[in-house]
Amino acid sequence: MAYGQTGTGKTYTLGRLGEEDTANRGTMVRAMEDILAEVSPEIDSVLVSYLQVVVRRSRCNHYLSELHKTLLDSCISQFTATRDLNCGLANLRYMVA
Ligand SMILES: Nc1ncnc2c1ncn2[C@@H]1O[C@H](COP(=O)(O)OP(=O)(O)OP(=O)(O)O)[C@@H](O)[C@H]1O
Numbered sequence: 001m002a003y004g005q006t007g008t009g010k011t012y013t014l015g016r017l018g019e020e021d022t023a024n025r026g027t028m029v030r031a032m033e034d035i036l037a038e039v040s041p042e043i044d045s046v047l048v049s050y051l052q053v054v055v056r057r058s059r060c061n062h063y064l065s066e067l068h069k070t071l072l073d074s075c076i077s078q079f080t081a082t083r084d085l086n087c088g089l090a091n092l093r094y095m096v097a
Pocket residue numbers: 004005006007008009010011012013
């Protein structure tokens with residue numbers, strides 16, 4: 001999990017692929033590597049979901065508690081879900097105006 005102001009390095013820390021040097025891989029990519037090393041394609045299936053929360057105003061605590069309530073109530077309809085059909089990655093995006 002990463003949180004912070006825009007441009008502070010969340011994607012850099014979590015998502016770098018490290019295509020030229022594996023030492024540069026991000027945390028999320030390393031975790032996926034470990035998981036995929038343990039699965040058998042014949043018998044296992046792996047589902048990946050990704051939740052992105054965008055808070056546009058400065059009253060973060062108010063919106064984060066709203067999000068917490070939403071998650072507890074399982075109001076999934078408030079999320080915009082997109083799915084990359086090529087890789088199966090689900091991107092759940094919760095927008096707070
Ligand atoms: N530790 C770091 N070393 C070098 N460059 C960095 C580092 N962290 C971030 N950057 C660079 O800073 C820029 C912004 O980083 P990044 O896109 O990861 O931010 P972010 O928090 O994910 O932003 P947003 O919330 O807008 O998606 C990128 O060009 C990234 O390469």
